[in-house]
Each structure stands twice: as C-alpha cells, then as structure tokens.
Amino acid sequence: MSQFADGEGRLEPATASLIDRPGLCWKTARAGRFAVLMDNEAYFEALASSLAKAQKSIVVLGWQFDPRTRLDPETRPDDYQAQIGHQLRMLVKTRPELDVRLLIWNSPLLIAASQGFYPHRAQGWFRKRMVEFRLDQPGPLGACHHQKVIVIDDAVAFTGGGDVATDRWDNPDHLDDDPRRCMPSGLIAPPRHETMCVMDGDAARALGDLARERWFRATWERTLPDHVETDPWPDGVEPDLYDVPMGVSRTEPRWAGRREVREIEALHLESIRSAKKLIYFENQYFTSPRIAAALAERLEEPDGPEVVLISTGKSPSWFDQWTMDTTRSEVLFRLEQADRHNRFFAFSPMTVGGQRLIVHAKVTVIDDQVLRIGSANLNNRSMGFDTECDVAVEPGTEDGERTIRRLRQTSIAHFIGAPTEAYRMAEEVTGSVGQAIQTFSEGRMNPLGADPPSRLEAFIAEWQLGDPSSTADAWRPWKRRSPTQRPLQSADGSTSKSRISGR
Incomplete structure (x- = not known):
C-alpha cells in the first residue's frame, strides 16, 4: 500500500481507490x-x-x-x-x-x-x-x-x-x-x-x-x-x-450450491458513502430501498453530495408501471423528505416533440472521479436476483477527472438539447448539476416527482411486488416488505404516516 507523510512527517496509509477495496469488484x-x-x-x-x-x-x-x-x-x-x-x-x-x-x-x-x-x-x-x-x-x-x-x-x-x-x-x-x-x-x-x-x-x-x-x-x-x-x-x-484501471462487478443469485454475489450493490453503497460532491445516475429503474437509505443518509448531511437522477418518466410496459414506477414514486418521496438542504434532483427527459425518451442506460458518476457503465438497474433484482455485469473506471488523475466530467456533461447536454459548452457554463455558474439543468427551459427535462399513490399502488410499493432482492424472498414478498413513509389518506380524510426502514 502506498503511503504519504502527514503534517508532522509521519507516514500514513493512502486511501485505497474505490475499485481496489475488498468485496467491490470480481x-x-x-x-x-x-x-x-x-x-x-x-x-x-x-x-x-x-x-x-x-x-x-x-x-x-x-x-x-x-x-x-x-x-x-x-x-x-x-x-x-x-x-x-x-x-x-x-x-x-x-x-x-x-x-x-x-x-x-x-x-x-x-x-x-x-x-x-x-x-x-x-x-x-x-x-x-x-x-x-x-x-x-x-x-x-x-x-x-x-x-x-x-x-x-x-x-x-x-x-x-x-x-x-x-x-x-x-x-x-x-x-x-x-x-x-x-x-x-x-x-x-x-x-x-x-x-x-x-x-x-x-x-x-x-x-x-x-x-x-x-x-x-x-x-x-x-x-x-x-x-x-x-x-x-x-x-x-x-x-x-x-x-486506465477498471473493475468488473457482478450480481449472481444463490443457486445450485453457488454462493450469492452482490458486488454491484456493495460498490454502489460504498460509492454513495465515499462521494464528496456529486452522485449522478442515469438508470431505467430506481427502487432499491438499500440504495435509497444510503442516499437519504447523505442528503441529511449538511455538507453531503448533490444527488441527480435521470430516468424514464413512465415505463413502456404496464407491468413495470404497476411495479417499478410505483415503487420508485415511494423512493423519490423518501428522498424528498430527507433532502433538507436542496441537493436532490430527479428528471425525466423528453424529445423535442414531447415524446417520452426511454432511459435504458445504466450509468453512475461519482465526483467525476469514478465512471460506472453496465447492465444493472437500481432495483432489488439487479442487486441480488438476476445476473448482471458492471464495469467501473477510476483514472486517479486530473486528466481522467476532466474526461469523466466532459462525458457526463455531454450526456446531460444531449438530454436538454443544448450544446455541451452551454451546459458546462451553466454548471460552472450555478455550481450545481441539478440547478444547471433547471436553467434550460425548453421543456426537455421534466421534474420527476413522487405522485400520490392509490391504495393499490401503495400496497404494491410496500410489498415491492415484482422486484425480489434474492432467491430467499423471490416468492416470499413479506420478507422484503418496505413500509412507506408517505402519508396515506383514510376514508374519513385523516392521514397516517409510517416510516420506511433501510435494510
């Protein structure tokens, strides 16, 4: 392990790069x-x-x-x-x-x-x-x-x-x-x-x-x-x-004597904990309660990182609308509640003609220092039930950081329909990725919020139907129950509120 000298000349171990930390990469x-x-x-x-x-x-x-x-x-x-x-x-x-x-x-x-x-x-x-x-x-x-x-x-x-x-x-x-x-x-x-x-x-x-x-x-x-x-x-x-150094992370379910592999989830959680300025996601789904809990903890910090999500406004299939979209609404609500310092932004992109743009990419950027691209969605099944493969590059140099920032800004600019340089300048002026996106008013990026659910939708979100987290709960949804923290209106008009607990 490399070392560096502290202010008094003592040698201290250098912090290991993210992809070199045990258990995060295959x-x-x-x-x-x-x-x-x-x-x-x-x-x-x-x-x-x-x-x-x-x-x-x-x-x-x-x-x-x-x-x-x-x-x-x-x-x-x-x-x-x-x-x-x-x-x-x-x-x-x-x-x-x-x-x-x-x-x-x-x-x-x-x-x-x-x-x-x-x-x-x-x-x-x-x-x-x-x-x-x-x-x-x-x-x-x-x-x-x-x-x-x-x-x-x-x-x-x-x-x-x-x-x-x-x-x-x-x-x-x-x-x-x-x-x-x-x-x-x-x-x-x-x-x-x-x-x-x-x-x-x-x-x-x-x-x-x-x-x-x-x-x-x-x-x-x-x-x-x-x-x-x-x-x-x-x-x-x-x-x-x-x-450039690269790590390969996997998800594999426990089956036929083979152990469960949850490297992708572990790398996501450690990335969230390690982030200092920015956590940026492009992802098809956004329903994992573990990832939501980790993000909520960072959003509650006074000096935590900004969190920006870009995802599809409404899933193409009716099944995903009932399951993934409904549960995502609860996750977004939870993060909105935790966002005490106005650092959480979620958007859904549209075409020039107002058509939904399907965001099927699975991209994560951490502080413009780590870039992840892969197959894993931010849902339960991608963390422990399906097979997945992600790669993460971590250049560890200023040139590498500039390159990742350029790639991220190019992707955001293409969503909002603006030249990359125009978006880059907006980000530089505002000092915020989310606020920079909001400065462009062409209607290409809609805020992605937590719409109020029906009772049936709240039930689906609470039991996370269609989104098992492992073979242990694949057909036992009561094992992955995640009580919503959204106030639910009763027949007499009163409301009650229960808390989600991160697992």
Whole structure:
C-alpha cells in the first residue's frame, strides 16, 4: 500500500481507490484503451467494425438477441444481408477458424411474446451450427440473465446496458418518429437512450473470463482464451481514456450450491458513502430501498453530495408501471423528505416533440472521479436476483477527472438539447448539476416527482411486488416488505404516516 507523510512527517496509509477495496469488484485490470459509446448509433457502428475484424472468436452474452437487427440503420428494413444473423453466418463461412458463440437468456413466454418470440426463434437461424447459439436459464424461477457483453478475440470487449435487438437503435438527436428506427413489423420504435463502452487490453480479457465462465455453467464446455496479432479495435472510435484501471462487478443469485454475489450493490453503497460532491445516475429503474437509505443518509448531511437522477418518466410496459414506477414514486418521496438542504434532483427527459425518451442506460458518476457503465438497474433484482455485469473506471488523475466530467456533461447536454459548452457554463455558474439543468427551459427535462399513490399502488410499493432482492424472498414478498413513509389518506380524510426502514 502506498503511503504519504502527514503534517508532522509521519507516514500514513493512502486511501485505497474505490475499485481496489475488498468485496467491490470480481476482477480489476487495466484497459489500454477505453471509450464510451453514447446511444446505439455509436455502439452498433463500432460493433460492426470490430465484428468484421474478428479472427478467432466472438462471444455474445445477452438478455435479448434478435438476428434481424440491422447494425446500419440506413439499410432497408427488409435487407436480409444487413441483418446481424446473416452477417455472423457469413463471417464463419468465410473464416472457418472463427468460433462464434451466443448465450442468450431463455426468456419466459410472456416476455418472449413481446419480442416476437425472439431470441427463441433465433435458433432457426443457426441450425447448421456454424454459429453456436444457446438459450440459458439462470436457475431461480423468475430470475433472468441480464448481462450484456460481447468479446472479440479476447482483445476487445463491449459492455453496458444495450442489447442487439430491432428496437434498440437511436442516436443522440432522439428524433420523433425517426424512420431509421423502423422495426421488421413496420412500426417505429420509441426513442431510447443507451450507453455502452468498449475496451481492450487486460480489461477485455477479464470480460472474456466472465463470458467463458458463463458458457461453462450453461453448457459444461470449457473454452480457452484467444491470442491474436491483429487489432479488432473499432474504426473511428477515439479512446476517451488510456491505460486506465477498471473493475468488473457482478450480481449472481444463490443457486445450485453457488454462493450469492452482490458486488454491484456493495460498490454502489460504498460509492454513495465515499462521494464528496456529486452522485449522478442515469438508470431505467430506481427502487432499491438499500440504495435509497444510503442516499437519504447523505442528503441529511449538511455538507453531503448533490444527488441527480435521470430516468424514464413512465415505463413502456404496464407491468413495470404497476411495479417499478410505483415503487420508485415511494423512493423519490423518501428522498424528498430527507433532502433538507436542496441537493436532490430527479428528471425525466423528453424529445423535442414531447415524446417520452426511454432511459435504458445504466450509468453512475461519482465526483467525476469514478465512471460506472453496465447492465444493472437500481432495483432489488439487479442487486441480488438476476445476473448482471458492471464495469467501473477510476483514472486517479486530473486528466481522467476532466474526461469523466466532459462525458457526463455531454450526456446531460444531449438530454436538454443544448450544446455541451452551454451546459458546462451553466454548471460552472450555478455550481450545481441539478440547478444547471433547471436553467434550460425548453421543456426537455421534466421534474420527476413522487405522485400520490392509490391504495393499490401503495400496497404494491410496500410489498415491492415484482422486484425480489434474492432467491430467499423471490416468492416470499413479506420478507422484503418496505413500509412507506408517505402519508396515506383514510376514508374519513385523516392521514397516517409510517416510516420506511433501510435494510
């Protein structure tokens, strides 16, 4: 451990970096190059470039996979040759030594139906076994494989919140009714914000190890790391960071003798405790009572950090509206109550035409010193019930801090529809991320508040229905009961108030 001298010349241990603290990361490694890919226009273009350079192996882990997906949205929706399933088969046909493996969640009937019964129907694309396609069940009933990782030649790896599917392409303009978002059905997919990242070096090999372990658990087949002389780094992608330390954190449920892994939750909680100035989230869901309790504690401090959340205003599916949105409302109410110093801000972004923008990214920034990108939502199941993978980079340099700040400000600016420099200046003047966002009045960022619930919604939030935190309470919601602290009006008009307790 490194040391430094205090004011009297005594040597004291230096504070360990966040990703080096025990129990927070599965592996730490250095990325020779690391780049953030904001929205799937950038991701799909980079992925297409790297796939074309693959020499020995391509491994895909996904929650969803649709072989009809066009990585180039400028091609026609019915252009068979532009579809990724066809492209993967052609790669193997022209390079017989190339090993292509896809391991996708075996989604239940109701979810598969909403996806046109993909990825199940994708098996028919690869019957000749030129491409190894497997559906994978995580084990516990109701759990899902939610990791999104693609590793190419063990030299370059992509990870984040995005799947390869026909409704996932969008770019930072998030245009209303953009014809490039046309799906095979002829419908235009709704605007969607995603964030992925790409890395090489030992960090890519670490994600390759994760993929190999997943493959072994699903198939009992062991695969070996690859070594290539070529460089599959995507053309046109300029690295944001060089030679940066990175940590890989996971969530895995307890099942079949395997222990529970909650590294992602542990890293979130430690990040919240360690933050000095800013905790910034972009996330699809926001329902975890443990994370809410940690944030509430920091908001009550007189000199604690500012907390900023950007999330979808209303979930696309009715099930998520009843479960995730309802419980989020209770979490927001709790944080509003704890926010005694006006440091909590929550927003939902809209398009220019007033359409809901789906925030599917899973991004966390701590003090502009730590950047996390991954698959985990800020809900119970991502902390202990589903499989998840997040990566965190912590440069530890002033240049690295400036880079993370630039990436964060660029993302915020694209939400509000303003140049990055204009938003940066507003942040500099106000000294606050939340207040800087509020200075832009174009109506692109709506305050995300805690709407009063009906009795049924309060019941769902109290019992956290649809959001198990582990295999221990998956079918025992009484074990994860979280009494609301919102005043509930009784039939006679009186109100009562009970307190949420952080678990």
